[in-house]
Amino acid sequence: MSHPDPRPLRASAPSAPLAGRLGVPGDKSISHRALMFGAVAVGTTEITGLLEGEDVLRTAAAMRALGATVDNTGPGAWRVSGRGVGGLVEPADVLDMGNSGTAARLLLGLISGHPLFAVMTGDASLRRRPMKRVTDPLSATGAQFWTREGGRLPLAVRGAADPLPIDYVLPVASAQVKSACLLAGLCAPGTTRVVEKEPTRDHTENMLRHFGATVSVEDTAEGRVIRLEGQPELVAAPVLVPGDPSSAAFPVVAALLVPGSRVVVENVGLNPLRTGLFTTLREMGAALRIENERIAGGEPVGDIVAEYTELSGVTVPPHRAPSMIDEYPVLAVAAAAARGVTRMKGLAELRVKESDRLAATAALLAVNGIKAEIEGDDLIVHGTGGAIPGGGTVETHMDHRIAMSALVMGLAARSPVTADDAAFIDTSFPGFATLMNGLTAGAPLAAP
Known part of the structure; x- marks a missing residue:
């Protein structure tokens, strides 16, 4: 293709x-997350060094569609005025995530905790990639998903009106699945708990703390256990990518x-x-x-x-x-x-x-x-x-x-x-x- x-x-x-x-x-993983966390924080997040590749620009467009104010103020410089945890609004059109599996999977996590309906698609490559690995654990929040055969995009999601916290052991080492579960947990009361047998990139945990969430990480016999205290007040914080x-x-x-x-x-x-x-x-x-x-x-x-x-x-x-x-x-x-x-x-x-x-x-x-x-x-x-x-x-x-x-x-x-x-x-x-x-x-x- x-x-x-x-x-x-x-x-x-x-x-x-x-x-x-x-x-x-700029780091692609951190760029996606900076835009998403800025969108659900209270106040204005100033980002410098943002990767301005197509994948990240799709995330910027999606956060705008979900109600955040996202402005490019210079090369690599962006300003995001957020809506607070739980404050995203229903998008008027389909969210097209282009080629980005990270953007698609993390955003499904974020949407799962919001009482809104959204449809997501991507390019030919992204439409072949498996989304079941995130939609399965995210269903435990109360969110509902309608997908193509094999759990593939395009898909529709209705986020949970009263999201439940997730307790999930990752079957494969995937920072994207871990992050989707943690992002869904932002809107849920109580503690969201994710266990990974192999440590994966921890940008989500680092940035959640940077924005004021309470995240603990503990190495146990079961694996690395990450806990997020739900419904935090995330406060805008500058991000240097x-x-x-x-x-x-x-x-x-x-x-x-x-x-x-x-x-x-x-x-x-x-x-x-x-x-x-x-x-x-x-x-x-x-x-x-x-x-x-x-x-x-x-x-x-x-x-x-x-x-x-x-x-x-x-x-x-x-x-x-x-x-x-x-x-x-x-x-x-x-x-x-x-x-x-x-x-x-x-x-x-x-x-x-x-x-x-x-x-x-x-x-x-x-x-x-x-x-x-x-x-x-x-x-x-x-x-x-x-x-x-x-x-x-x-x-x-x-x-x-x-x-x-x-x-x-x-x-x-x-x-x-x-x-x-x-x-x-x-x-x-x-x-x-x-x-x-x-x-x-x-x-x-x-x-x-």
């Missing part, structure tokens, strides 16, 4: 090493693979539940270090310095998957250039991302001359210990991360690599090609 107007993009080995300092777009570590992954890996390169990515979010890729790259021998560490808006932030390194294959344990679930395609590119075999274990969750990201990653490698196989939920990559052959055209399947991974591969390959459609990169990393081209001579990323 391709975009109505595919925009292929080709990457070739640059004529000079990558060098320079750059910032990456750090650079997205999932976006920083692409220039970082490119610098590690292109000989002679040294790149500094500034102001990157370093939440320990998001930095599995950087841990893994260090295990592979990468010259990566963090400078200027600090806390901003409740989140750890720093600058990542990456220098060209000859990498070695490793085994990535399955418990690390939630902290790097979006980074496996670009890790596979690093593994392709490494010495020896890299085995990434426990990647079942990749099958239900924007594409079947596991199959798409294996295909990306194969079409560029890298031996790779999928065994169960594991991806095994046989590295070349040097240059990647390249020369392939990668099917991106409307998946921005597959497209960017293919282009990073092209920078480190003997023959150029083409992404069949780079249009979707704008959902998470507007200006990606311009920024990467700015790190070196010529324009290694260009239309074929």
Whole structure:
């Protein structure tokens, strides 16, 4: 399935090493949440560094449709005047969440606790993604859902007039499902309790506290138990959105693979539940270090310095998957250039991302001359210990991360690599090609 107007993009080995300092777009996870929490807080929330990609702009439009005042006041600067917990109003039209699973799932949680009716849809990719994983637990609030076969969008929701708190044990490690349950719990009296067997990104918990909610986290024999005290008075609070570590992954890996390169990515979010890729790259021998560490808006932030390194294959344990679930395609590119075999274990969750990201990653490698196989939920990559052959055209399947991974591969390959459609990169990393081209001579990323 391709975009109505595919925009292929080709990457070739640059004529000079990558060098320079750059910032990456704001963290997508935090940007979605800043808009949503601002909309249900009392007062005006000032957001700086918001990711202005298509996914987040869909969330901004949805919050407007639900009654919040959302204004763009400058590049990355936004102002949200909220309606307070329980104050959202019924939207007059369908909520179109575009390509964003995060926006769709979190918003279903928020709507579930409000006595309103809404219809939600998305693009062709989002309409294939499973929503049952959130509608099942959210039904316990008293909300009702009508979906297509398999629990897919478009769907209709009638939120609960008197929402009940949820007590839910997550069957899969998913920050989106956890967050949907917590957001539904905002409008419910009493305590909402969510248990996760594997810790997942905790931006929702951090930001709820930042806005004044009472959230406790306890590690128990059952797993990590998160409790939210319902019906808090959320009060507007400024949010500084750090650079997205999932976006920083692409220039970082490119610098590690292109000989002679040294790149500094500034102001990157370093939440320990998001930095599995950087841990893994260090295990592979990468010259990566963090400078200027600090806390901003409740989140750890720093600058990542990456220098060209000859990498070695490793085994990535399955418990690390939630902290790097979006980074496996670009890790596979690093593994392709490494010495020896890299085995990434426990990647079942990749099958239900924007594409079947596991199959798409294996295909990306194969079409560029890298031996790779999928065994169960594991991806095994046989590295070349040097240059990647390249020369392939990668099917991106409307998946921005597959497209960017293919282009990073092209920078480190003997023959150029083409992404069949780079249009979707704008959902998470507007200006990606311009920024990467700015790190070196010529324009290694260009239309074929």
